[in-house]
Amino acid sequence: MRKPLSSAYRLLSLFLVVVLLLPILLQADGVLASQRLETKKSEEQFIKTLAPKLKPLSRAYGIKESLLLAQVARGSDYGKTLLARRYHNLLGLPARAGEPSIELKTRLYVSNKWTTVKKRFAIYDSDEACVMAYLQQLQSGFWGKTLYAQLARNGNYRETGPLLEKAGFSTEPDYAKQLIAIIEKHRLTRYDQGISTR
Template sequence: MPKRIKKQQHWTNKITRFIAKLILVILMIAGISKFSSTQTNDNPTSKTLATQVQQVTQYHFIRTIAPIVKTTSAPYHLLSSITLAQACLESDFGQSSLASQYHNLFGVKAYGDVPKIKLDTKEFVNGKWITISGSFRVYENDTASIQGHARLLANGTTWNPKQYASVLQAKDYKTAANALYTSGYATDPTYAKKIIEMIETYHLDQYDAKTPPTTP
């Protein structure tokens, strides 16, 4: 066999062995990475800790704003559970950028000459979700946001002062939640269901004023 052919075969064999080793190393690295990822994801302690931290954050938010909500809701005959549930849902327990940066806990839109910020938001229109740019109210603090929300439900909109009258008239949170949706507060067709689930999951109805029993 000519020397040139032998030399070519020699280099071909070396390249083949190198590629084989390289593939083996890649497979080993991929296997280790997958194993590490599986171990982390399947670690019940990590999951439990993350869940506990999330719950602590959520309940802290509720306990922080509950006294303000109760004080603000009473004069307008609003159910505190509804306001609390809306704040939790709309602001992701105070974690959304609209809430954390601009103190807008309820996704209240801005109209007229008021402090505002333009942000993208999702709306359910013609049977599907779309992203639009909207102007939202900016508040000085969370208390101002809660007070503004109460006034909105009590006074309605500039084009319909009675828009949320059915929410004010509701005697229980389920009726009020459905009234919010039918009154046009949100476009999400599952909005009432989400509000009710929020109230029942976090027992927010405990903050509603209890009607004293009628003396016969």
Template sequence: MAKRKRRSKNRHTGRTWVISILAVIVIFLGVYVGHHFYRIWNQQRIEQEAREKDRRAKQLFIQQVAPEAQAMQNTYHVYASITIAQAILESQWGTSQLASQYHNLFGIKGTGANSQVMTTKEYVNGKWIVTKGRFRVYDSWSDSIKDHTRLMLNGTDTNQQNYDRVVHATNYQEAARGLQEAGYATDPDYAQKLISVIKAYKLYNYDK
């Protein structure tokens, strides 16, 4: 009888160890799975916050430049949507050094003391190259927008009618194509990029 009791006790001890090991495995798996899903949730939260921050920054930029762009449209018929879209593309939403430090939103070239040499990218002979250019310096974004409108109205030194198609356009698509044909930028997709930005952010609402 004593031997049978010892065997029963041994069997009971063995089952206890098995249960304990299984419990540890279950707990470990629970912690691992929980941590895994927490990391996924936390990463998604961080990405969502970053997207929301980026959205607010872009909306703020539009709100900052839109009033002056609309004022220029009301007086000189340069579409506000085109002005805003150009400012977005040329200044990287106002974050480029040229825009943030020298208030030049449109990459307008300059000469003399009221200008600054900057690095820029140009599309030449089928490829992008990095080069240096001299760009105008302004006191404010508002001044930059006003000068952009003057450029549309007065053209370049060699062609005063260079941007006539932009000024006399009947819609923003026509104005965008007019800018590209006039050689405002070397990017072969410049007009389409402007149109895409206008559509994506509903900038055509500012033309009303």
């Protein structure tokens, strides 16, 4: 005759299932990378918090801070997405071989329609690490051999957004317009002082 399980053992078992298996099951079902998480930060607070962290990277790589801030704001929905909040991936960067990663669903605009696919995204230790990885990939020619030089030389945000869109950084059909709108809405060019084009 078997002894009934104690209530403490049942609670421990339930706890282990929730803590260990639930995240795996959620990942298997494919949680959206763009899923919004609650935050008390406003768009402006997000930008003001991130701007000083991006300034040294902007200067080191010669890319206008206004453009970086707009890309990060757009890519992370001002720090509200699951991918940004939990994994510090503010730009939706794909995982490269050997990088820590998470598989999540994402929406891509392909052949004139939106489609949902699973994709492996890179996991970063910090927001700055994500932006640095992006700038390194940009510099290495990941989105084309001339894009980095074009972005570093061109100080006009109305021209740099379309360059990123044309290079395929984002599949969104109006990506450049969104970047321009974010830069203008939040007056992000004020962060560009001291960043000279090359």
